[in-house]
Amino acid sequence: MTSLERHASAERQPDWQRAFIEALTQPDAALPGIEAGHQQRFDVYRNNVWASLISALEEAYPVTRQVVGERFFAALAHDHSRQHLPRSPLMMEYGAGLAETLHTTLTTLVEARQVSAAQLPFYAVDLARFEAARLVAYHAADAEALVPTQLAGLPPEAVMELRFSAHPAACLLHLEHAVLEIWQRHQHADATLEGLDIARPERILITRPALEVQVTVLCEAAALLLELLLAGQTLAGAAARLADAHPEQELGPLLAPLLASGAFRAPT
């Protein structure tokens, strides 16, 4: 074998795997290197790959799927999987951007004047963000959460000078719809959104102080407090900012739900 031939032979295999991948995405493409009579059988891999990605998305977004309907979701998952292949073998991380694909899809339908925006469940975009954030929290690193009793022993001045760090599972979502109640109602069969003001902006804090994911709806001021603290402000600094933005609010009742839900990491 000449060195040129050796080179060609070494190159052949990666080319074949590339050809395989290209054939996966093209329904009628022939795959080189397999028996002529077995070309149709290549569909087994086409089915396996795309069906497994779609089913991973279905598992990650059960309520979004319920809301948009199985057929619409299947089409959405089909499009999303072709545009966004997994970047790693950790399927628990797959599909993080589905909300954006859904938003684009719904917007395109409106722009194409096939249907009016009011007829489409745009709230499902927020719902998908919510379901994705819950999954991230479910798999986040374990850490002890800061509990109120850990602050109780400190003199008040010391508490005001504390800086807080986020618990690894904590995440604050600013959503345009009343997603928590939509999600809760869909935990039962025959869910209806009757009597619910869907277009109500919501700030949702997702935490996982132990193994269970917790969801807490925050008022605007509490959400601001959380953001200020996680940006490195002391409690005193955050209180000063809050006094400007929400003079009617007291610090204690705003901090309480943040501590109770396990938004902060305990000092080590």
Next chain:
Amino acid sequence: MHQPSPSSGSPDFGTAYPSLDEMAVGISLKAQHVRELMSSRPALGFLEIHAENYMGAGGAPHARLDALQEYPLSIHGVGLSLASERPLDATHLARLKTLCERHPPTSVSEHLAWAGHSGHFYNDLLPVPLTDAMLARVSDNLMQLQDTLGRQVLIENPAHYLRFDARELGAELIPETHFLTRLVERSGCGLLIDVNNVFVSAHNIGIDPAAWLESIPGHAVGEIHLAGHGEDSREGLLIDNHGAPVCDEVWALYADFINRIGPRPTLIEWDTQVPALEVLLGQTTRAQALLHSTRAQQLTRSGMEGGQ
């Protein structure tokens, strides 16, 4: 306890790492069975997990393994792409090592397959033309994996759906059992023989499953998988979907196989349309009975030899 021993000249990982008991029968660990497993604590030889499902940073999956740590653990990877022509993904290799340190396994296995290309992952075990170049590639990757983990890894035979054309590939193809045997010799790996995959492949690409199993070197076999399959009516193919009970033909092939090579740790694998735990335990009872009868026959045979 059985420990597949590498042939002379191949890397030796010693016996410092544990291995499954040869009479052990296990099941795939499924989230929906955890509560029942924890309360009823059935007698199982081991639990097997897909490595990638436990590579998150924390939370319930890890807590689950901690709570069930009385059972020996088999870590079965599906995402390392040992048969990729590209080098192993160092990040993923490190994840697997971290998992093995966090939940020390009694057995580690992966597949003779590839699943990724150019930074994308396809979530399926993709087919491999078995050439000399591929043998060198998989063997190198396996040695890197075994060196990283400091232990032997078992490699599983895949289910086949199509036949390669050597002439069109421009390379000679090696029969699968020869490929696996040479892989054992070269890398010091062990084999995980999936009898359902042999059965499915035999149907799909026309091989004799009994002859296939006959030409597997028994000493290298460290684990056996048993699973059910489905059927694709359009192409008349059997599909390895792990979604049904083990069929009678596969039980028969399994019985003959262990009768020849001796008892081996055996997994009932069921990943889709997962049934009640009770159903899985029913399948393990059947496997256990076959292992016991094999063991009894072995003892009888050795007793007769001893008496002569």
